[in-house]
Structures are given as structure tokens and as C-alpha cells.
Amino acid sequence: GELPEREVEWHVPEQWNAFERNRGRAYHYLFSQLVGLNSLLEAYKLFKAGERQVAAVPPADLDDYIPQDERRSVGWWGAGRGFLTHHMVMDKGKIVNYQICTPSTINASPRDPWGQPGPYEEAVMNTPIIEDVSDPARFTSIDMLRAIRSFDPCMPCTTHVHTGAGTVTREVNTCSCGAD
Numbered sequence: 001g002e003l004p005e006r007e008v009e010w011h012v013p014e015q016w017n018a019f020e021r022n023r024g025r026a027y028h029y030l031f032s033q034l035v036g037l038n039s040l041l042e043a044y045k046l047f048k049a050g051e052r053q054v055a056a057v058p059p060a061d062l063d064d065y066i067p068q069d070e071r072r073s074v075g076w077w078g079a080g081r082g083f084l085t086h087h088m089v090m091d092k093g094k095i096v097n098y099q100i101c102t103p104s105t106i107n108a109s110p111r112d113p114w115g116q117p118g119p120y121e122e123a124v125m126n127t128p129i130i131e132d133v134s135d136p137a138r139f140t141s142i143d144m145l146r147a148i149r150s151f152d153p154c155m156p157c158t159t160h161v162h163t164g165a166g167t168v169t170r171e172v173n174t175c176s177c178g179a180d
Contacts, residue, residue, distance in 0.1 A: 002041075008034070066093040079103050107151065123147045 010027040013020040057065050067090065075086040082103030089097040109118035117125070124144045 063093075068092055082106055120148055120151060123151070 008027070008030060010024065010031075013024075055062075069091075071090040073088050073090075077084045077086075079102075083106070084103060085101045087097070087099045087101070088095060108120045111117050111121070124147050127144050127147055
């Protein structure tokens with residue numbers, strides 16, 4: 001049987017804090033689940049009525065509906081550390097550019113137009129690359145990666161160091177998440 005309809009409403013809070021952010025997330029999850037459930041029930045209803053077409057456009061007519069001029073689009077999704085964005089350019093019905101920009105990339109940010117360093121770069125300025133140890137057996141980490149990890153535990157695995165003398169590649173396991 002179907003449950004009676006319910007109304008769920010969320011108002012933007014006057015002040016933002018951790019409690020309101022978590023309450024907003026809870027509403028978002030509930031809302032998303034209700035939308036999914038509603039879509040599933042609608043699909044069952046159509047299937048029961050004999051509808052088997054899964055696309056709004058019949059497959060034979062699909063080419064008529066694909067835009068042939070240039071189209072640009074962007075999609076935003078709120079993630080734990082900020083917004084995840086997907087950027088796409090289509091031309092002549094084909095995807096010619098697709099790019100994902102993660103919150104970590106935005107937060108790390110390169111130098112701005114006025115030459116000011118981003119937060120990660122500023123945090124590692126004058127930080128020794130490796131800890132000062134006299135016994136190599138006691139070496140435990142790279143100090144610069146510790147500083148970056150304080151912002152985002154996943155970033156040290158994707159950190160690139162520009163030396164001005166070309167690319168330096170060295171395999172180092174710095175993962176603090178246990179994914180060895």
C-alpha cells in the first residue's frame with residue numbers, strides 16, 4: 001500500500017553553524033530519497049500500464065534531438081569541502097571538452113591575479129621538505145605533506161612540487177587512509 005502524502009519543508013536559517021548545516025544535509029537526504037521514491041513509483045505505474053519506452057524520444061528520432069551547434073554547460077554539487085563542478089562543451093553533437101573541478105582544487109587554489117599564494121602554498125612556505133633526522137631509519141614523513149594533510153587528508157597523494165628544473169618523480173607512500 002501507499003503511505004499518505006507528507007509535506008517536508010526546510011527554511012534557510014538566519015545564522016549558519018554546524019547544527020544548521022547538518023540539519024540542512026538531513027533535509028537534503030530526505031528530499032532526495034522522496035524524489036527517488038516518487039520517480040520509482042511513477043515508473044512502476046507506467047510499466048503496469050504497458051509503457052516500455054525508457055526515453056522521451058524514440059531511438060529512431062534521437063539524431064533529430066541532439067544539438068549540432070556549440071553548447072556549454074556546468075553542473076554544481078555540494079560536497080564535504082565545497083562545491084564539485086562538472087564543465088562540458090558539446091559541438092556538432094559530440095562532447096569536445098569535459099572537465100571536473102573538485103573542492104580540493106578550488107581550496108588549494110594557485111596564486112591569484114595579484115600574485116598572492118593560495119592557502120596550501122602559503123602553509124608550506126619555509127617548511128622543510130623532509131624532517132631533520134640523523135638516522136635514516138627514524139624517517140617517518142615529509143613535513144611539507146603533513147602541512148598539506150592538515151587541510152585535506154587526501155591531498156598529499158596528489159601534490160606536485162615545481163622545482164624550476166623539470167619534473168621530479170619519486171614514489172612515496174604517504175597515505176594516511178590505510179589504502180596501501
